[in-house]
Every structure is written in structure tokens, then in C-alpha cells.
Amino acid sequence: MTTATSSTQQHTAVHVGLVGALKLGGRRIGIELKQFFRDRQSAVFNFALPMMLMIIFGSVFGNQKLPPTQITFAQYFVAGMIASGILYTSFQNLAIAIPMERDDGTLKRLQGTPMPKLAYFIGKIGMVFVAYVAQVALLILVGKLFFKISLPGGSQWLTFAWASVLGLTGCTLLGIAFSVIPKTGKGAPAVVTPLILVLQFTSGVFFQYSQLPAWMQQFSALFPLKWLTQAMRGVFLPAQASALETTGSFELGRCALVLGAWVLGGLLLSLTLFRWNRRGES
Amino acid sequence: MADSLIVPVPDGTALAVKVRGLHKSYGDTKAVAGVDLDVIRGECLGLLGPNGAGKTTTVEILEGYRKRDAGEVEVLGHDPAHGDLDWKSRLGIVLQSTQDLTDLTVVESLSHFAAYYPNPRDVDEVVEAIGLTEKRDTRGGKLSGGQRRRLDVGLGIIGRPELLFLDEPTTGFDPEARREFWDLIARLKAENTTILLTTHYLEEAQVLADRVAIIAAGKVIACDSPDRVGGRQTGTAEVSWLEHGQTRSQHSEHPTAFIADLATRFGGEVPELAVRRPSLEDVYLSLVNDVGSPE
Known part of the structure; x- marks a missing residue:
């Protein structure tokens, strides 16, 4: 390296303030996405899994009708898979990736640079949103091509938009908060994956929600996935399908309220719990 | 232990790092028990000591990673416990062992980290300086141990630091790679970069360091030039x-x-x-x- 620019004291300002954090946050979104898709484990379990499940479940049960309606299980299932996709790309992704980054030195290295910490979180949130949009597009394509699902109409897309944004934001914040729970990065999937499976089974993703035992319904109603799935049914199922709901309605207002509450809860939890260092390192 | 083994820096010398009476305990274990240390601007100070002597704890306090229990610490004129981003932009940190950045290529990692700094070095120049020109488009996970370490050093110097921390930088290097690394450090020194080098290789300290400080049991027990430390020049x-x-x-x-x-x-x-x-x-x-x- 040449000494053309003579040594030290050349430093101008670092990227301070919101503008600097946003600028670097944009760059972090790019680098996060590269890593998200290049890491095989992440690409399969966080991104491709809903498509794979859609194909498998759709092929086995897809043509079954849900009486008293003429709605196919594939149509019901696509709502659950999109809601699950939100959980995969945000919560599962971050609750596993962040402990790994704590172990492999990513977070320590970043702390030693003049990167504003906000840029890191912007990178994570941006990655989650981009990955989700790509995932939903592929899921709908798979559903349309293989299982002839019908697409929502105009106002339903609006519901889709707010449910996605509330769900992604809440589950991203919860994933950031949950990242303190696994002791090691390697052990993280063993903590996170069973949790997600339990929520999926009890929230009406794999089974028709209204046919689940009451205690299961009450349990899952405490968590966001049940409400996300319900809102997505409101998007992807025709109006007469509200007969399949426990209350006879998709309760979109209540969905928004609960998901919004989880956004606030997630914000509080992530702000109080998140740690850059491994336990005992300070 | 006689104080004469620690040769003080003359008054008025410009210091990059000044440590007085540094203490740090983990539970009942005293990791650092009264470290005094000066790093002169522009020098390479070699920090030697057995495992568990308090080297890494001391260095991580200087880098701002750990909080101290007691003592005064100044790094580039700032207390590292309250170091802001401006301060961080003047440091380069090469940590002991990392396994991150496996999915990014050498150039992608260097370019990305360059963006954090106000006045970074040219990415291609750094790639060449760390001897990874042939591997520039190889992902971190596919590099050998020594190549990975050189990438770490590249990331440490990409921001054109005034003070560079090197924690065991040549672990896993073959002799040739180590020589090349020493040349790189010599060039950084020629550019007036201050270097705090932690190493287990005494030959490396002999070649690179202007002064060495030996830490044992949480204290600096000797500090002088490598040729004179511990009375080498007068020893039998x-x-x-x-x-x-x-x-x-x-x-x-x-x-x-x-x-x-x-x-x-x-x-x-x-x-x-x-x-x-x-x-x-x-x-x-x-x-x-x-x-x-x-x-």
C-alpha cells in the first residue's frame, strides 16, 4: 500500500446521526440478503420451506373440500403458509442467526467499527422484508400453478399489506429479543424450531382452526401466528368462508389490534433484552 | 519484582495508549491486577505473556469491549468505556479468532467494511497488501486458516487506523506467510500506524516490536526494547x-x-x-x- 495519502489525521466525519445510519443500513440490507441466500441452511429453512410444505401438503390434501363450503384445503393452507412464512423469515431467521453471529464474532467485529448500531437493525429488518416479499410471490405462484388457488381482490390486498407489515415488524422484534435465549448459535435451532412447530399446529396452519380443541385455541390466541393466519384467511378465502371461523367472522379488527400489541411488546422486549455480547462478557 | 525491569517512557512523549493501575476481576478471579502501560505514538509494542496472564482482558478493555473495575485508561485521548463512533473510526481491531463472513468474498467483505470509515484505504490495495489477490473473489468460508487471518488483518487496516490492535495475528501461518505479514506490518509502521501486538511468538516480537511488555499474573513485570528487556544486554x-x-x-x-x-x-x-x-x-x-x- 502506498503512502500517497499521508498517514493519519485524514479523518473526516464518520456516519453519525440518522442519515448516516440509514445510509449504512441500506448497505447492510444488501450484505444481509447476500448472506441470507448464500447460506444453504438459511435459504432452505427460512425461505424455501413454505414452498416445500405447500407442495407436499397441497399434493396430499389440496383437493379436499372444507364443508359446508366448496373451499379447497389448498386455498385454506396457502393462508397458513404465508403466515408461517412471516414467522420463518423474521422470527426463526433472527432468533437463530443472531446467536450464531454472537458466537462466530460477527457482532464483536461490528462493535469494533464505527458502524452505528441502528444500521445493524435496519439491515436485519430490510432483509426480512425483502426475503418475505420474494417468498410470498413464489408461494402464490406455486399455489396458482399447482393448486389453482384463487387470488384475492382489491381491498383484500390492503388487508394483506397491513397484516404483513404488522406481522413482520412484530415477529422481527420478537426474533431480536428471543436471540438472547439460546446459549449458543449451534443450539439455537433446537430451541426455536420446536416452538414454531407447536405454534403452527395450534394456530390453524396445518389443521382447520375451528376444529381444534378449545384449550389449544386459547393457547395459540396468546401468540401472533394465530392472528396472522386468521388475517391471511381473510385475504385468501372468500367471504362465505367466515363460516369456518370460530366466531363466524375473520375478526380483522381484532387481528390488527393483537398484532399491533405484539409490535409494541416486541419493541419493549427487544429494547430491554437484546445483547451484543455473549453471556458473561462485559 | 524490581521496578527497574520496567523502563519508563520519557516525560512528554506522545502516547497513543496510557494505562494506570488497571484492575479487572471476573467473580473471584483477578484477571488484571494493576497494569500500567504506555504505547508511544508510532511504535509497535509487543505484549507478551502466558495464557491467562491478562493480555486479552487488558487489550479488550482498551478496545472498548470490556468494562474495567478500576484504573485510568486513555486510548487516543479518549476513555474507551465512552468511545464514540469518531473514536472507533481511528482504531483498527484484529480479534483473536473469528468464524464470521463465511458467505462473503474477500472483496465483498473489505468493500463493505470500508464503507463504515470516513477515509478508508483502497480495497484493491489492501487485497494486494494482504496477499489475497488470487483469492479476491473467494468466499471467507473457503479460505485456509492463514488466508482467513490475513483477511482479518485486511479488515483491521481498511479504515486507515491510527492505532492497530493485533491479537495473535499470525496463528496458523506457515513461515513464508509469516514473513510476508511481517513486511506488511513494517509498511504500516512506516506510515506511522501505532501497533499494539499481542503474540505468543517471541521471534515475532523480536522482529516487529520497538518495545515489549511482559504481562504475568495480571501485571506488567517488564517493559523495554526487545534487545534489553529483562537485562538481556548485560546478562551472562x-x-x-x-x-x-x-x-x-x-x-x-x-x-x-x-x-x-x-x-x-x-x-x-x-x-x-x-x-x-x-x-x-x-x-x-x-x-x-x-x-x-x-x-
Whole structure:
């Protein structure tokens, strides 16, 4: 390296303030996405899994009708898979990736640079949103091509938009908060994956929600996935399908309220719990 | 331990790092028990010491990663416990072991980190300086241990730091790679970069460091130039030669006079004559062995 620019004291300002954090946050979104898709484990379990499940479940049960309606299980299932996709790309992704980054030195290295910490979180949130949009597009394509699902109409897309944004934001914040729970990065999937499976089974993703035992319904109603799935049914199922709901309605207002509450809860939890260092390192 | 082993820096010397009475405990274990240390601007200070002596804890406090229990610390004029981003942009940190950045190529990693700094080095220049030109488009996970370490060093210097922390930078290097690394450090020094080098390789400290500080049991027990530390320059020399088919040796404070006597006795050439001054390693081992393990 040449000494053309003579040594030290050349430093101008670092990227301070919101503008600097946003600028670097944009760059972090790019680098996060590269890593998200290049890491095989992440690409399969966080991104491709809903498509794979859609194909498998759709092929086995897809043509079954849900009486008293003429709605196919594939149509019901696509709502659950999109809601699950939100959980995969945000919560599962971050609750596993962040402990790994704590172990492999990513977070320590970043702390030693003049990167504003906000840029890191912007990178994570941006990655989650981009990955989700790509995932939903592929899921709908798979559903349309293989299982002839019908697409929502105009106002339903609006519901889709707010449910996605509330769900992604809440589950991203919860994933950031949950990242303190696994002791090691390697052990993280063993903590996170069973949790997600339990929520999926009890929230009406794999089974028709209204046919689940009451205690299961009450349990899952405490968590966001049940409400996300319900809102997505409101998007992807025709109006007469509200007969399949426990209350006879998709309760979109209540969905928004609960998901919004989880956004606030997630914000509080992530702000109080998140740690850059491994336990005992300070 | 005599204070004379720690040769103080003259008053008024510009310091990059100033540490006084640094203490840090983990539970009941005292990791650092009163470290005093100066790093002069523009020098390379080698920090030596056995595992568990408090090297890494000391360095991580200087880098702002750990909080101290007591003592005064100044790094580039700031307290690292309250270091802002501006301060961080003047540091380069090469941590001990990392396994991150496996899915990004060498150039992608360097370009990305360059964006954090106000006045970064040219990415291509750094790639060349760390000897990874051929591997520039290889992902971190596919690099050998030594190549990965060089990428770490590249990321440490991409921001054109005034002060560079190197924590065991050449672990896993083959001898050739180590030589190349030493050349790189020499060039950084020529650009007036201050370097705090933690290493287990005493030869590396001998070659690179202007001064070495030896830490044992949480304290600096000796600090001087590598040639003088622990009284190396005045220590007794070992003279050895072959006599009656046997190797003989003698420790002497006046080896020249001793050899003159030997030459007279042999009436000319002394077979297999060798004079050995205590190496940095000899001095290091004797100093460190004199100190017990930390409390």
C-alpha cells in the first residue's frame, strides 16, 4: 500500500446521526440478503420451506373440500403458509442467526467499527422484508400453478399489506429479543424450531382452526401466528368462508389490534433484552 | 519484582495508549491486577505473556469491549468505556479468532467494511497488501486458516487506523506467510500506524516490536526494547566449545576475555566455538516462571 495519502489525521466525519445510519443500513440490507441466500441452511429453512410444505401438503390434501363450503384445503393452507412464512423469515431467521453471529464474532467485529448500531437493525429488518416479499410471490405462484388457488381482490390486498407489515415488524422484534435465549448459535435451532412447530399446529396452519380443541385455541390466541393466519384467511378465502371461523367472522379488527400489541411488546422486549455480547462478557 | 525491569517512557512523549493501575476481576478471579502501560505514538509494542496472564482482558478493555473495575485508561485521548463512533473510526481491531463472513468474498467483505470509515484505504490495495489477490473473489468460508487471518488483518487496516490492535495475528501461518505479514506490518509502521501486538511468538516480537511488555499474573513485570528487556544486554553469555571430544560450556559476564584466554590455551582456533546471549525467549521464560499464577 502506498503512502500517497499521508498517514493519519485524514479523518473526516464518520456516519453519525440518522442519515448516516440509514445510509449504512441500506448497505447492510444488501450484505444481509447476500448472506441470507448464500447460506444453504438459511435459504432452505427460512425461505424455501413454505414452498416445500405447500407442495407436499397441497399434493396430499389440496383437493379436499372444507364443508359446508366448496373451499379447497389448498386455498385454506396457502393462508397458513404465508403466515408461517412471516414467522420463518423474521422470527426463526433472527432468533437463530443472531446467536450464531454472537458466537462466530460477527457482532464483536461490528462493535469494533464505527458502524452505528441502528444500521445493524435496519439491515436485519430490510432483509426480512425483502426475503418475505420474494417468498410470498413464489408461494402464490406455486399455489396458482399447482393448486389453482384463487387470488384475492382489491381491498383484500390492503388487508394483506397491513397484516404483513404488522406481522413482520412484530415477529422481527420478537426474533431480536428471543436471540438472547439460546446459549449458543449451534443450539439455537433446537430451541426455536420446536416452538414454531407447536405454534403452527395450534394456530390453524396445518389443521382447520375451528376444529381444534378449545384449550389449544386459547393457547395459540396468546401468540401472533394465530392472528396472522386468521388475517391471511381473510385475504385468501372468500367471504362465505367466515363460516369456518370460530366466531363466524375473520375478526380483522381484532387481528390488527393483537398484532399491533405484539409490535409494541416486541419493541419493549427487544429494547430491554437484546445483547451484543455473549453471556458473561462485559 | 524490581521496578527497574520496567523502563519508563520519557516525560512528554506522545502516547497513543496510557494505562494506570488497571484492575479487572471476573467473580473471584483477578484477571488484571494493576497494569500500567504506555504505547508511544508510532511504535509497535509487543505484549507478551502466558495464557491467562491478562493480555486479552487488558487489550479488550482498551478496545472498548470490556468494562474495567478500576484504573485510568486513555486510548487516543479518549476513555474507551465512552468511545464514540469518531473514536472507533481511528482504531483498527484484529480479534483473536473469528468464524464470521463465511458467505462473503474477500472483496465483498473489505468493500463493505470500508464503507463504515470516513477515509478508508483502497480495497484493491489492501487485497494486494494482504496477499489475497488470487483469492479476491473467494468466499471467507473457503479460505485456509492463514488466508482467513490475513483477511482479518485486511479488515483491521481498511479504515486507515491510527492505532492497530493485533491479537495473535499470525496463528496458523506457515513461515513464508509469516514473513510476508511481517513486511506488511513494517509498511504500516512506516506510515506511522501505532501497533499494539499481542503474540505468543517471541521471534515475532523480536522482529516487529520497538518495545515489549511482559504481562504475568495480571501485571506488567517488564517493559523495554526487545534487545534489553529483562537485562538481556548485560546478562551472562554462554560460551561453548569442543574439548577432548566433549562439548563444554561456561557462563561468563566477560565472554570476550574468556574467549581470549581460551584461544591462548588452544594456541589458535577453538573448535566449535559459539557464544550465546540469552534470547528473548530465555529472558521471557525466566521472568514468567518467577511469577506465580494469578490470585
